Amino acid sequence: MDVTAIFAMFCIFVAPLWLILHYTTQRRRAQCLTREDEKMLSDLWQLANRMEGRVKTLETILDTEVPNWRDKA
Secondary structure, three states: OOHHHHHHHHHHHHHHHHHHHHHHHHHHHHHOOOHHHHHHHHHHHHHHHHHHHHHHHHHHHHHHHOOOHHHHO
């Protein structure tokens, strides 16, 4: 068997399978969150919860000090 035949067999059988498996793996990896993404999402979730608490506190203060403040907006 000469080099051309081996190269042809590689191109016909091995290369397509190799490419399919490679890009399938790449697509699966891209669909998952990285550890950095998970940490950032967690931090954003905590900040949003803190912000929600602050808004509720501010609304409570405004309801007490300016009873009709919601109607003025």
